Every structure is written in structure tokens, then in C-alpha cells.
Amino acid sequence: MSAISMLELRHLRTLSALHETGSVSRAAKRVHLTQSALSHQIKALQDHYGVPIVRRQGQSVELTDAGKRLVALAGKVLEEIQATERSIAKMSQQASGSLRIALECHTCFDWLMPLMDAFRQHWPDVELDLVSGFHSDPVKLLEEGGADVVIGSEHKRRRGVVHHPLFSFEILAVLSPDHPLRAKRILQAADFSDLTLITYPVPEDRIDLILNVLKPAGIHPQRRTTELTVAILQLVASRRGIAALPSWGIQNYVEHDYVIARRIGPHGLWSDLYASTLTETASRPYLRDFLTTARNTCFATLDGIVPLD
Template sequence: MLQSILEIRHLRTLIALRDTGSLVRAAQLLNLTQSALSHQVKLLEDRYGAQLFERKSVPPQFSTTGLRLLQLADTALPLVEEAERDVARLALGRSGQLRIVVECHTCFDWLMPAMDAFRQRWPEIELDIVSGFHPDPIALVMQNRAEVAIVSEQDPDETVDYHALFRFEIVALLANDHALTAKAHLTARHFADQTLITYPVPDEMLDIVRQVLAPAGVEPAHRRTTELTVAMLQLVASGRGVATLPLWAVQNYLDRGYVTARRVGSKGLTGRLYMACTQGTSGRPWLADFVRITRESCFKSLPGIELL
């Protein structure tokens, strides 16, 4: 009888290949190099004397051997993860609280599905979102009014742990007949005579101001705010101003031709998101699971993002 060389990482690799549809994206999801992931696959193929999937097909078409190993992965991994959670519960108690404070208005689009997935795995952890806008979300973490803050920057002066989530492109949104649609990309000066529509948050929390306009000394001719993303897009579509939003948040509107997007700068404007929490919270096993679930959920569902 053959001695098995299968490890948990091999099973996770196969599931990642199936769920992401490519070697490149699977490697990103697993935080591996493409070479390391290919080496894992080749090791299994050499061991079993058969290809696991067709290399030239996108998404990968798994062979009979690959499908059998996938079946094993789908059966075994949930059992392993459930056992690990049970061990953590026995060691640390069966209750806990995870209150989340969010500084970005668009975060709810991806946060709610991640919370739903986490709730199924850790039903004894009480989940809640701290309501309202908070200009200093990390302060709530330090005051024990929240366990986790979703933030867009790492502050080296804060005594918290940062768990990287993902980076994404922020695009400028224009009415379809706006004169600036003729530009390949927008620079700070293009906003000087425009009405800039944003969420009602301090400028230091707006990437377009913090990264582009303020360094160039540019102030838009007019400013307008709205709490709702859909209202912002309606204002843009009707020619009331321009806005900047994450590409993943507006891709559906762009696909329908509701508004037009242009890059900000020749290389694009990049935003980032992190989870911030105390060292004590970082040590909780369910926190690591929440970070992992969030990263995986976002990577599979949000277009154009890259894991940090």
C-alpha cells in the first residue's frame, strides 16, 4: 500500500484552483508564489502518475484523478477545520464578542457576506457592527468599545496590530457625456474646476484628497456630500459632479453603462484596507479565522482586488 504524501496544504491548493479558476489567482489566495504552487501540483501528479487538470483550459478542467482528490478535500478540510475550532473553544471558552467599527461607507458590501460565513463557523461569538460614522475608529478599539476596526491606513504610532486585507483601484466616475471622458486618465488639475462628490467624512479619510489633491495643492471648485453610494452615482450620471470610488464597488454600474470611469493618474489610484485590533484580540483563534474568511471571501467576489 502506498504511503500517502497528501498534506492539508495540498488539499487547500486544489480547492483554491477550483474556486479561483487559475494558477495565478490560486497562488495569490494562498499567499504562495506561482512556482511554489506549481511544484505542489507536480509533486502530486508525479506521485499518482496522472495530470490533475488540463493546463490550457480556463478555468481548469480537472481530470478524474483531480476530481477524486477534490472530493477528498471537500470532505476532509471542513472536518479538520471544525476540529481545530473545537480545540480552540475547549482551550479558551465557548463565548466571545466581535464588535466591528468601519470607517468606509462601501465596506458593508463585502463585510456582511464575510460576517455571515464567520457566524456559521463560530456561532458562539456574538457579532455586531458599531453603528454610526466614527472619525477615529481605532480609538473605539483602544477604549474597548469595539474589537476590530476596518481602516485604510496603518499608523505606526498606534499600539495595535494590523491585519492586511486587500488593495484595490479607486477610479474617477463621470457622466457619460462629460468632457473629461476624452482623457485617458485624470490628474489633480482636472478636478480643479469640478464639483467633487464624496461621503461626508474628513478629508484625511478620502484617498482622492489625501493622495492626489492635497499633495498637488488643488481644491475642487465645489464640494458636495452624500451618505449613499447609489445617490452619489445618480448625481454623477446626471452631470452634478464627479466622484471617486473603489472599482469593485461600481463595476456593476460600469458594466451597464450607467456612468464612465477613468483612472486617476497614469498608474491609477490605489486604496488599501486593514483590520486593526489589540494584541489581546489578535491572540484569539477566531480573530485569525475571521481575517482569513474575509480575505478569501473578498478575493473570490470583488473584481480587481489584490490581497495584501
């Protein structure tokens, strides 16, 4: 007779994702379900409470007041749960150990910093470190004990190594606002001939644009390298060349019209990001916590990224 409360955490997770993505389909991807599943969930909630939770606003959906209230609840509750699970993990066993992070992706510094801050607070007894410098085979670092996590796009199956999917992101071409190519909405491989490509100082086979677009088309533009993302953008803005960077890495600069961004190829050039660890480190509670908070903060902070796996 009296179904006291049909609410489950799954609903809160859904609503939270719905809030962050602003669309049922995207939220569905985020929680690894189909759009239909979420639609049914939302309908069930609405039927139960007798109030609309979302309002169809043209193409996408908007949360109602009741929806917002539930989202607020979700935020609080999910955070409390994560905190509890952390403290249980600490009781369980090793709340200590080391987490030395090796970065294959230069731009990742952007979102890694706040994440590391949070992590340091949650796990004061874990030695947190950044392994600096460029490494030709970063995953080898794991096996050699030089790092505990590698963040990069490599995900070849390798014995004793686990690749934890983080997210997919789009790589956009970055141009100066008055660049001749500005008229084209989508750039093709051919557009890059006779241009200077500005990149981080890494080998060619580590640059997706070259590896997956230019090389197959037989195009080998000139290259100029620099360490820092801002430096790359400076050079682009000064019309010294063109660059290819993650969409979330340049967003601020595009918004201020320092540079403009263009899609590469009809479907865009996409790249995947993984956090790789040894199998044994993968089970450490603090590592698992690092991964989930990494995903959480990335999805909350970074625009235009898509879940993986």
C-alpha cells in the same frame, strides 16, 4: 516503494486559490508563495497522478476534469477543517465575548453583511455588533473599549494594537457614460480640476484620492457628500460630478452601463484594508476565525482585490 499518497493540504489550498483566481501568479499571491512554487506543486501533482491538472489556455491556465475534481475535494476538505478548528477553539476556552465592528470604510458594508451572518451562526455566543457613526480616530475606539475590531486603512504601528492585513484594492474614478473624460483610459490629477467630487461625508484627509493624488498636485475640486454608495452613483449618473470608489463596490453598476470606471494614474490608485484589534483580542479564537473567513469570503466574492503583507 509505495508512496501511498503525496497529497498534502498545501496542494489543496493551492488548487483552491488557482480555481478562484484563474491564474497561477494570482493564486501564488493569494497563498503567499511564488509563482514558481505553485508551478512546481502542480507539476508534482500531475506527475504523481499521471493526469494533467491544468491546461495552458493562451495566457492563463484552465483546470482539467481531474483538476476540477481536486478543487471540489479542496472545497469540502478545507471547510471541514475550518469547522473542526472552530469546535476545537470552542473547547479550548472562551467561545464567548464580544465582537463590535467599527467601519472606517463605508463601502465595506457590501461584503460585511454576509460575513456577519456566517459568523453569527458559527459563534452564537459571541455578541456581534456594528458600531455606527463616523469616528475621527477609529483606532482610539479600540483603546477606549468602544469597539473590538476596526476595519479601515490605518496601519500606523501603535502600542497594544495589531493591524491584521485584509487586502489591497484599486480605487477607480466613476463617471457618467457620456462624460467628456470618457475617452481617456487613464485619468490624471489635472483632469479633476473644475469637477465636482462626490464623496462620503468624511474629512478630506480620509479620502485617498484627495490625499494622495489631488492635494499633491495642488488641485482642490468642489466636493459634495452623501452617506450611501447608491446615492453617490446616482449623482454621478446624473452628471452632478465624479466619484472615486473601490472597484468591487461599483462593479455591478459598471456592468449595467449606469456608470463607467477609469483608472487613476498610470498604475492606478490603490488602498489597503486592515482589521485592527487590541493585542489581547487578537489571540481570541473567534477573532482569528473572523479574520480568516473575512479574507476567504472577500477573495471569493470581490473581484480585483490583491492579498496584502
